[in-house]
Amino acid sequence: MYDDTADSADEAAKGAWPGVRALDTEAVHAGRDDLARQGLHAVPIDLSTTYPSYDSRGEAARIDAFATDGAQPDGPPVYGRLGNPTVARFETALARLEGTQSAVAFASGMAALSAVLLVRNSMGLRHVVAVRPLYGCSDHLLTAGLLGSEVTWVDPAGIQDALRPDTGLVLVESPANPTLAELDLRAIAHACGSVPLLADNTFATPVLQRPVEQGARLVLHSATKYLGGHGDVMAGVVACDEEFAGRLRQIRFATGGVLHPLAGYLLLRGLSTLPVRVRAASANAAELARRLSADPRVARVHYPRIGGAMIAFEVHGDPHEVISAVRLVTPAVSLGSVDTLIQHPASISHRVVDAEDRRGSGVSDRLLRLSVGLEDVEDLWRDLDGALGAAVGRGSLPAENAGVSTSV
Numbered sequence: 001m002y003d004d005t006a007d008s009a010d011e012a013a014k015g016a017w018p019g020v021r022a023l024d025t026e027a028v029h030a031g032r033d034d035l036a037r038q039g040l041h042a043v044p045i046d047l048s049t050t051y052p053s054y055d056s057r058g059e060a061a062r063i064d065a066f067a068t069d070g071a072q073p074d075g076p077p078v079y080g081r082l083g084n085p086t087v088a089r090f091e092t093a094l095a096r097l098e099g100t101q102s103a104v105a106f107a108s109g110m111a112a113l114s115a116v117l118l119v120r121n122s123m124g125l126r127h128v129v130a131v132r133p134l135y136g137c138s139d140h141l142l143t144a145g146l147l148g149s150e151v152t153w154v155d156p157a158g159i160q161d162a163l164r165p166d167t168g169l170v171l172v173e174s175p176a177n178p179t180l181a182e183l184d185l186r187a188i189a190h191a192c193g194s195v196p197l198l199a200d201n202t203f204a205t206p207v208l209q210r211p212v213e214q215g216a217r218l219v220l221h222s223a224t225k226y227l228g229g230h231g232d233v234m235a236g237v238v239a240c241d242e243e244f245a246g247r248l249r250q251i252r253f254a255t256g257g258v259l260h261p262l263a264g265y266l267l268l269r270g271l272s273t274l275p276v277r278v279r280a281a282s283a284n285a286a287e288l289a290r291r292l293s294a295d296p297r298v299a300r301v302h303y304p305r306i307g308g309a310m311i312a313f314e315v316h317g318d319p320h321e322v323i324s325a326v327r328l329v330t331p332a333v334s335l336g337s338v339d340t341l342i343q344h345p346a347s348i349s350h351r352v353v354d355a356e357d358r359r360g361s362g363v364s365d366r367l368l369r370l371s372v373g374l375e376d377v378e379d380l381w382r383d384l385d386g387a388l389g390a391a392v393g394r395g396s397l398p399a400e401n402a403g404v405s406t407s408v
């Protein structure tokens, strides 16, 4: 049944993962299983916007079928907005890694989230329950009601009480952007009852966490981040059961937020190194988090229990001075690339969130967010050490969130 989250989650958990092949094997083979038989090794890129339709009666039937359940048409996709074989390879591979039946790719993470909201809105289920912090634009999309949805912000413990008959979605991030706060997804999925839980898994990636195993019905990625992994492709994807995937494809067809085939190619290539990239960057991040938390110039460090390559930390000095003093690390928004990036969420990634709401969810004006890459950890530490030194005594922010606890 469409809304029976518990059943579909159980089924997904049973049927999907751990699969026959290990995650590292899927990363390099999923979505490519037919290549050798075709006499190919690298993935072909299909740039067609349209496809020959000699049998127009047959095409009418296939289009009618798509309008009914959004199933990917067999054979050529008719038109580029209905589907693309190269993008489909990436979707197949990501679904394998997340342990879901299907995945649907979009032009960006925000296009993917928009499509999920539109699916629910189109069913009259306009109410969303969400836990802060979320990525700044996700927060903004909900708060501003840009797509006609209405949001209730709650603590995880308040989810069940906030559900209404018209609640179409519960939305969480864990670890969250930018504080790295972690949630008990299993408990949250339970509290959701029959309402689909969407877990944004951008930070953890399927290498560290597969939310459907814990009862989430929908898994969202900004594929712009770790899945692409090299800072050169913008994309989003939702991994889910085939029934919801069909609705997402219908929305994608109607609203046009398709992923370009070249991006699909780059993402599939990115997936093949995802496990090794995530593990190597996480090892760097764990070591940097350890050093930062022992450093007297640092007030607080947030590093998730499940690990990962993201660190959030607060400095005693002026965080803007740290940003302007790094040399090897690039001061830039976004994350998940092979190189290390640092940014000030209150100024950039979460600027669009109302200042009071932002601070209330733990995004203090002193917080810095570090996306750790694959450089040598000693080189990274030398750069951070120098930047922290430059920040000491160079003006400071008003005493706000003055606690000096270290939660690493």
Ligand SMILES: *Cc1c(COP(=O)(O)O)cnc(C)c1O
Binding pocket: 108, 109, 110, 111, 135, 137, 138, 173, 177, 200, 202, 203, 221, 222, 223, 224, 225, 234, 235, 236
């Ligand atoms: C970046 C990001 C998004 C938005 O993705 P885009 O690809 O930039 O549209 C959504 N969620 C999280 C957690 C993000 O970091």
